[in-house]
Amino acid sequence: MKKKLLIISVLVMLVLSLGIGFTFAKEADYVIKLSHGCAESDPTHLVALRFKELVSIYTNNRVEVQIYPNNQLGNEQEVAQAVRLGTIQAEILYTGNLQPLAPSVGVLQLPYIFNNRQETRKVIDAIMDELNERMIKEAGVRALLYYEKGFRVLTNSKKPVTKIDDLKGLKIRVSKTAVTIKTFQEWGIDPIPMAWDEVFSALQQRVIDGQENPYSAALACKFYEIQKYITEIHYLNWSGPLIISEKYFMSLPEDIQAALIRAGKETCEYITWKVGVDEEIIKKELEKKGMILLGPPEDEEIWAEKAKAIWSEFYDNIGGKEWAEKVIKVKKEVLGY
Secondary structure (H helix, E strand, O other): OHHHHHHHHHHHHHHHHHHOOOOOOOOOOEEEEEEEOOOOOOHHHHHHHHHHHHHHHHOOOOEEEEEEOOOOOOOHHHHHHHHHHOOOOEEEOOHHHHOOOOHHHHHHHOOOOOOOHHHHHHHHHHHHHHHHHHHHHHHOEEEEEEEEEEEOEEEEOOOOOOOHHHHOOOOEEEOOOHHHHHHHHHOOOOOEEOOHHHHHHHHHOOOOOEEEEOHHHHHHOOHHHOOOEEEOOOOOEEEEEEEEEHHHHHHOOHHHHHHHHHHHHHHHHHHHHHHHHHHHHHHHHHHHOOOEEOOOOOOHHHHHHHHHOOHHHHHHHOOOHHHHHHHHHHHHHHHOO
């Protein structure tokens, strides 16, 4: 009997000693469903992953960010409505797709308002607090970060575009935003608004000849398989926020709110650096895959002049003339020119 008790005691001690090394996964106190419409090879997914990692660190695993790429929860505008209502907690989306709900973000869509990524970053940082106040009032969402993916460059399968007249005869897909449509019309063509998830097949079937998106999209979406030429126009820097439902955000404890804000800020700093580095790598890769990079148009000043001429037509659609003029003033103050 004593021998049996000894054996049992030894077994219990062994189990307890082994058990010391075991940890049980703690269930998160809060779950944030984070949607975006891009492929997992796109920089947007990298933003989501970085944000998820930092949120986990800064909340000590109290918040779990669940990422849903490729429009799994719905297209960008559908999900934006859901975030507004609080049925989905967060989303990363293109500024143009948020503008119908939050008109004030549309100021960032004015063609040729920025000449380079550095200008874009400085101005967004300078207006971020007021922009968030406006987004909360207009759409019930706030931005935890606002990042840029790079300028939307023009790709096509038919011919080199090195000056504005070369656009004639091309069927170009654009996003369904009024200012973008009007810009291309000013350049002498009738663009074709089309949902993003239809673009690749439309290019493949030659329903359209080209599209405009950052260099990263040409690589991530394998446009090099069906497109030949890239013209580096600088009319619009792709920008987009990571938005969160204001109702949901305000329901969180203050320390969790602070952690989310910190994670957003640091994610933005990281991705701003990484996108700049990666764009040069992407250009070389696209050339290796057979695409011809033409650089900026010879007459880009004409493109810019025609595009800027339409700004005043859209002031009422982007938060009002006063807001647009304020942002333009801030831009001059921040940049010094």
